[in-house]
Amino acid sequence: MAGPFHAQKQSRLFNLVSADVRLLIYEAVLADPDRMLHIVSYRGNRHRPCMGHWQCDDAESPLPTWQHSCYGIWTPESGGTYRRREPRSNSNLVSMLLACRVVYLEAITVLYNANVFAFKGAHGLIRFHSTLPAQNWNRLRRVNVSTVFMMPRRVSEGIYSRDNSVPPENYYAWGEACSTLATLTYLQHLTIDMTIWNYRGHNSTNPFPPEDLLSILEPLKHIKAKFFEVELNTALPEAVKTSLEPLNFSIKQCHRPYDTESFRQG
């Protein structure tokens, strides 16, 4: 049974510090608008996978965001196997929120409004959404999603990773993730960095099937954000662009290097 409720107004924090100044304190402790806050999944135990957060410490990396060391890297173990370190958190971000009920109620909005929430693939976003109360999900203002698709789609669907994390992206989960993002009413800033790999090889010049390109871009059309940019490593055929009009996002073409050695699949 819960104990008696204390208003906690006797605390000096509330008696001596004005609400405006308390807000500044919350912003200083809980938010860093210039640094992504990665949401990372880790196994927890067999029945209860867990979510952690990692304030980006690999921002200078030229790699796609999903390859940041923030999500863990594969390291060689004895016996010729590789193991991925599972990061959980590199900050005490939520400690202040847990200190007392009044601080939590005053500061929780700052945590979700001011940070850039970065998700690795559709699965990272869907899982985060499933663990969050709806009112907190709706507080998100700035989001980044980083993912990698493999084409042709019919080949990719046979090799989805075992734990549903990229690479490669699950086309069905991607549709669900986009629908989930479309529920954010006050989304201000959304960036998606999307790498498309050719099954026949990274350097293959074979064109991507237009219908496969459309199947990953059309779900974005329902998302509303004041600033919405999709970064692609390939040029879109005119026919695909025309099919997507009117575009609700801008497209930036960018070729990031990728490290297939350190970031092995599964």
Ligand SMILES: [Zn+2]
């Ligand atoms: Zn990072």
